[in-house]
Amino acid sequence: MVHASPFLSFSIFFSGFFFFLILSGLLVVSFFLRTYYLRFHVSWTSFSCSLDFFSSLFPFSLDLFSSLFIFSLDFFSYFFPFSLDFFSFYPIFCSSVYSLYLESKYSFV
Structure with a gap:
């Protein structure tokens, strides 16, 4: 019976933990960037005549996938x-x- 070394399990655990930390940090940064952009967009459209009624009422409906998932086109344009x-x-x-x-x-x- 083969047992994994404690160093191997320790390194696998911490590599997964650091990957989770980096991924959650990128998610938080992306969320704040999208929120700031949407606040500016909503404040700009509140003073102008909006053609789309639902986009002025529900600003998150337009950019739902790009605000929830960081691996969108906006993520690649920000970081790459x-x-x-x-x-x-x-x-x-x-x-x-x-x-x-x-x-x-x-x-x-």
Whole structure:
């Protein structure tokens, strides 16, 4: 019968505990950011003519998923602003470099 070492179980427990702390901290930060944004949005729409009646009464209905779940598009735009630009730029960059390589290799001077 194989027993796990106490150090292994201790490290697994604390890695899970720190992961939970980081995840809950990100959830709290995301909630406060979304709440501040929604307060500004509600105060701005209260002085203007709102086209959508339900969005002025229930501001959380529009951004329900982005305010509850931190792994939304807002999370990636807050913490990883380079990710979408990198993945949209990288294939264009590779194709242009490859086309320059082919042009230099097969060009007839």
